[in-house]
Amino acid sequence: MDTWTGHEVPTLPGDAVAPHLFDSARRAVAATAPEGVATMYVCGITPYDATHLGHAATMITFDLINRLWRDAGLEVNYVQNVTDIDDPLLERAARDGEDWVVLAMRETALFREDMEALRIIPPQHYVGAVESIPAIAGHVRELLAAGAAYTLDDGTGDVYFAISAAPRFGYESNLPREEMTVLSAERGGDPDRAGKRDPLDPLLWRGTRDGEPAWDGGDLGPGRPGWHIECTAIALGLLGNTIDVQGGGNDLIYPHHECSAAHAEVLTGAQPFAAHYVHAGMIGLDGEKMSKSKGNLVFVSRLRADGVDPMAVRLGLLSGHYRADREWTDDVLKVGEERLARWRAAAAAPAGPSGEGLLAAVRESLANDLDTPAVLAVVDAWCEAALTATGDDESAPALMSRTVDALLGVKL
Numbered sequence: 001m002d003t004w005t006g007h008e009v010p011t012l013p014g015d016a017v018a019p020h021l022f023d024s025a026r027r028a029v030a031a032t033a034p035e036g037v038a039t040m041y042v043c044g045i046t047p048y049d050a051t052h053l054g055h056a057a058t059m060i061t062f063d064l065i066n067r068l069w070r071d072a073g074l075e076v077n078y079v080q081n082v083t084d085i086d087d088p089l090l091e092r093a094a095r096d097g098e099d100w101v102v103l104a105m106r107e108t109a110l111f112r113e114d115m116e117a118l119r120i121i122p123p124q125h126y127v128g129a130v131e132s133i134p135a136i137a138g139h140v141r142e143l144l145a146a147g148a149a150y151t152l153d154d155g156t157g158d159v160y161f162a163i164s165a166a167p168r169f170g171y172e173s174n175l176p177r178e179e180m181t182v183l184s185a186e187r188g189g190d191p192d193r194a195g196k197r198d199p200l201d202p203l204l205w206r207g208t209r210d211g212e213p214a215w216d217g218g219d220l221g222p223g224r225p226g227w228h229i230e231c232t233a234i235a236l237g238l239l240g241n242t243i244d245v246q247g248g249g250n251d252l253i254y255p256h257h258e259c260s261a262a263h264a265e266v267l268t269g270a271q272p273f274a275a276h277y278v279h280a281g282m283i284g285l286d287g288e289k290m291s292k293s294k295g296n297l298v299f300v301s302r303l304r305a306d307g308v309d310p311m312a313v314r315l316g317l318l319s320g321h322y323r324a325d326r327e328w329t330d331d332v333l334k335v336g337e338e339r340l341a342r343w344r345a346a347a348a349a350p351a352g353p354s355g356e357g358l359l360a361a362v363r364e365s366l367a368n369d370l371d372t373p374a375v376l377a378v379v380d381a382w383c384e385a386a387l388t389a390t391g392d393d394e395s396a397p398a399l400m401s402r403t404v405d406a407l408l409g410v411k412l
């Protein structure tokens, strides 16, 4: 699939270190320590509706990590997927009497536009599930051959992963089994389905059904891929057996990232699959998680059409810590717009306090598990000083502008 077009990222003077990030598996902040090339896989959209501010917040979070690694002098190999075949897409297309392919292509195109407007650095590889089906089916066959998967004997041709084949299953989410069962039922799993060896076993391959699209699975028979193996296959194919960061919203901690890690670890024997499992908080509206299924959405494209500056949206989303579940409100946007105007005015000031001092403070807070509230406070203070003619560093306004462009993705 085509990725989107990026913008130039300014380089900054001095040295930076790779960020420390919270890892859901270890439940602690730990240094990221990429060797050579930093590798990141982020779970992207299921394109059955437009990009909302929750998606935007998650994409911005991983964009910051990408920016910090680059600033630390690393090369970054970033892969993001598009779940362009799955139940929700087929259900929405059927509801609206639309071709599911047309729906997926339209919403994916809109997502790319939104990402460009938000100045998200494009991934090197933007990959759909459909184009990955041969690789996915190959991995399902490998798991069957290894005895880590089984076909249900109810004639459907559905293949499940046996979590008993993954001795460490549960290490990523750290959840008790009862909670896993509840979440699995809520998030696309089927713990009550008869014939499974373990209620938590996730689907790897869904045998063909009347009225549903199906692809050749070789010995698996015709069908379509399960969700978790999609991300495993794409990541293994493009990034290798282990990666530095596996990312997404915290709604993916269980079952999605637990299962995709378990698939990968059984397939390759390498563990942990990801050195860091990084999860962004949920953006809510009116007290509920923003989600396509609930319909309580604020679309990035709607805000753009209303003339809202995408940089103000970015600042609004950065005003909370990425790991905190938080609300999007009109006020969050208003504060973002006011801050953007103030920063732009300050960037045009003749001088300000030390630009190098500001850069060092921004780097330090971002490297500390992306502490953007602290960063905004530091830049606010610098702007306040520059606007009140405090400080005599004439090169500082330009460096301040480069710093927030390169590290926060905010073009002034």
Ligand code: 5CA
Binding pocket: 042, 043, 044, 045, 046, 047, 053, 054, 055, 057, 058, 081, 082, 083, 231, 247, 248, 249, 250, 251, 252, 280, 281, 282, 283, 284, 289, 290, 291
């Ligand atoms: N295609 C799968 C991942 S493989 C999926 O979860 N798609 S999605 O369209 O539902 O979400 C796309 C990304 O946005 C995921 O990383 C998801 O965790 C994140 N996300 C979804 N809703 C929100 C929200 N309200 N706030 C923050 N992030 C969200």
Ligand code: ZN
Binding pocket: 042, 043, 044, 081, 231, 256
């Ligand atoms: Zn995923």
